[in-house]
Amino acid sequence: MNAIEDPDIVHLYTKIRNNPHYLEVPSEMPFVESPLHTAASQGRTSLALEILRLKPLLGKKLNLDGLSPLHLALSNGHTNTVRRLVKHNPVLIRVPGREGITLLHYAVEKEDIDLLIYFLLICPSSINDMTVRDETVVHIAVRNENLRAFKVLLGWAGRTLNTTVLPWRNEEGNTVMHLAALTNQSQVIKSLIRYVHVNEKNLEGKTALDILNPENVEARKILISAGAKKGSSLVDDATSCENYLKSTMTRKESLFLFGAYLDYGLSGNMRNAFLVVVVLIATAAFQAALTPPFWISHNGTTPVFPSITSVYNETTSTNSTSTNFGENTPLIAKTSVIMNTIAFSLAMGTCTILTNAPLQKLLLPSLALFSVSYAVLAWGIYPGTEGQFNLVALEVLYALPIFTIFPWKIIRMKGRIRGDICYGYNLDAVKYLTFRSAFTKLRTPTESDG
Numbered sequence: 001m002n003a004i005e006d007p008d009i010v011h012l013y014t015k016i017r018n019n020p021h022y023l024e025v026p027s028e029m030p031f032v033e034s035p036l037h038t039a040a041s042q043g044r045t046s047l048a049l050e051i052l053r054l055k056p057l058l059g060k061k062l063n064l065d066g067l068s069p070l071h072l073a074l075s076n077g078h079t080n081t082v083r084r085l086v087k088h089n090p091v092l093i094r095v096p097g098r099e100g101i102t103l104l105h106y107a108v109e110k111e112d113i114d115l116l117i118y119f120l121l122i123c124p125s126s127i128n129d130m131t132v133r134d135e136t137v138v139h140i141a142v143r144n145e146n147l148r149a150f151k152v153l154l155g156w157a158g159r160t161l162n163t164t165v166l167p168w169r170n171e172e173g174n175t176v177m178h179l180a181a182l183t184n185q186s187q188v189i190k191s192l193i194r195y196v197h198v199n200e201k202n203l204e205g206k207t208a209l210d211i212l213n214p215e216n217v218e219a220r221k222i223l224i225s226a227g228a229k230k231g232s233s234l235v236d237d238a239t240s241c242e243n244y245l246k247s248t249m250t251r252k253e254s255l256f257l258f259g260a261y262l263d264y265g266l267s268g269n270m271r272n273a274f275l276v277v278v279v280l281i282a283t284a285a286f287q288a289a290l291t292p293p294f295w296i297s298h299n300g301t302t303p304v305f306p307s308i309t310s311v312y313n314e315t316t317s318t319n320s321t322s323t324n325f326g327e328n329t330p331l332i333a334k335t336s337v338i339m340n341t342i343a344f345s346l347a348m349g350t351c352t353i354l355t356n357a358p359l360q361k362l363l364l365p366s367l368a369l370f371s372v373s374y375a376v377l378a379w380g381i382y383p384g385t386e387g388q389f390n391l392v393a394l395e396v397l398y399a400l401p402i403f404t405i406f407p408w409k410i411i412r413m414k415g416r417i418r419g420d421i422c423y424g425y426n427l428d429a430v431k432y433l434t435f436r437s438a439f440t441k442l443r444t445p446t447e448s449d450g
Contacts, residue, residue, distance in 0.1 A: 008039070008047035023055045033063045040069035040085065043078035052088060059085065059092045066098030074106055079115060090123040100131040108140045108149045116149060120156050127156065127165055134170045142179045142188055154191055166195040173203035181208040186219040197428075198228040205231045241430045256435050262353060265439030271354055278350045285344035286374055288337075344374055 012035075015022045025032050036058040039048040048069065052059050062068055070092055073081045082103065086092050093103045104126045107115040119126055130136055138157075141149040157163045169175055177196045180188035189208070199207050209228040212219055249257075266274075348367045355363050 006046040008044050009050050012047060012050060023051065023058070025055075025058065025061060031062050031064050031066075034058045034061055034069070036061075036069045037063050037067075037072055040078070040081055041072035041076055043073065043076065043081050045078075045081045045084050048073075048081060049084055049088060052085060056089060059089055060095050062097065068092070068095045068097055070095065070103055071097040071101075071106070074103060079112070082115070083118065086119070086122060093119050093123040093126045094129055096129070096131075099133070100129075102126060102129045104129065104137050105131060105135075105140055108137045108146060108153075109144060111144075111146050111149060113148055113152060116152060120152075124160060124162075127153065127162060130168070134168070136165055136168055136176075138166060138176050139168075139170050139174075139179060142176050142183065142185065145183055145185060147185070147187060150188055151191070154195075157195075163195050166192065167197065167200070169200075169202070173201070175200050175202075175208075177208045178202055178206075178211055181212040181219065181223075184213050184216045184219060186216065186222065189219050190222050193222065193226045198223055198226045199234055201231050201234070207231045207234070240427050244427055244430060245434075253431075253435075256431065257438060260435035261439055263439075264436055266354075275351065275354050278347045278354070282344055282347035282351070285340050285347065286377075288340050290377060341374070345371060 023035060025034055034051075036048060036051045036055070039051060052069075059069060063072075067075070070082055070085055073079075073085070086103070096102055101109075104116065104119045104123075107119060127137060131140075135143070138150065138153050140146075141153055154166075157165055167175055170179075174182075175196055177189065177192050177198065177200065180192060198209075201207055207228060207230060209220070209223050210230050212223065214220070348371055352364055352367060
């Protein structure tokens with residue numbers, strides 16, 4: 001070979017020639033100090049990469065101290081070795097060491113922002129990992145008063161639409177808001193207001209306002225302005241949830257059920273089939289606006305409705321018997337157009353409902369403009385009534401998703417939590433999990449909530 005070989009790698013293969021089982025680790029040995037542990041802890045990057053390439057499973061093996069090779073490399077300051085190894089296999093970032101601490105947790109503890117960002121970029125799902133104390137990386141950042149790391153994690157969660165990690169609780173039932181109040185971090189409290197319930201109770205029944213130092217006037221104002229209360233003034237969660245589950249389902253809740261069905265019960269094929277039918281209805285309704293019923297014509301600004309009898313007589317034999325609907329023709333025509341307008345608007349609203357976010361935000365303005373275009377065409381049939389058609393078209397278009405989808409989305413936003421709710425729950429969480437369970441099995445805690 002012409003390439004210059006690393007002496008460590010040459011030495012490795014010498015050992016393998018002498019002992020082909022040199023890198024073998026018996027499956028019955030859950031903890032072992034492997035050659036990869038030694039190479040990584042010493043920062044011998046090329047050797048560690050070669051061993052990891054030959055034996056990928058060694059990257060997940062823990063030594064007798066409960067540490068993986070990458071934990072050793074990171075604790076010894078060999079960040080370049082860690083970067084190279086996780087680039088080869090990003091899943092290694094999620095390997096839990098002693099007390100369930102992953103590399104991401106370690107980076108937050110040591111306030112290594114550069115490494116934190118790198119880990120998030122190559123393994124985004126690592127933000128969901130928890131320690132044995134049920135602490136997320138956000139808990140660790142706030143507990144250690146690492147404001148820089150917290151802001152990075154909050155920005156990442158917001159941009160990746162993974163803010164569900166923020167309300168999670170630790171083993172004491174504390175959310176990140178509780179920890180921020182405990183450590184008097186006003187900036188953190190202000191940042192969390194839009195993501196975390198301010199009145200969540202921990203296992204001691206205390207809210208963030210209970211825990212907060214009374215002398216922290218700034219944080220106190222922030223919490224109170226967001227509706228924070230003391231735990232003693234709140235209805236017990238178990239009692240409110242019990243009363244809710246014992247009550248009869250209301251009409252409003254049937255909308256929640258419909259929204260949950262669209263999220264979890266409607267398969268992709270069914271959704272596509274509905275969209276095809278809806279588009280056909282909208283197309284037919286729009287075409288009907290282009291071809292006015294009963295051959296309506298205009299005399300100046302006044303619509304003229306020839307009787308059905310006269311039109312019929314012009315195209316058929318004069319001996320045929322017909323009925324004159326001349327007096328009722330305007331009413332029939334106008335009713336037809338109004339019904340057609342409602343059908344068109346319902347079709348447009350259904351398109352909005354069946355389209356998943358964030359496409360809904362792009363689709364709704366387009367459908368609104370399309371509906372206005374339809375209303376203008378309908379107004380061409382009945383001059384002076386454009387306000388009626390605009391009102392009907394736009395009200396139905398916007399009212400349908402508002403009264404069907406948005407109530408469920410609000411409940412989903414407030415109640416979305418992990419599958420593990422052993423540390424407590426609130427009424428919003430019960431509503432969300434109840435309606436979601438009607439159409440899907442509860443997911444495992446490691447799965448993202450979509």
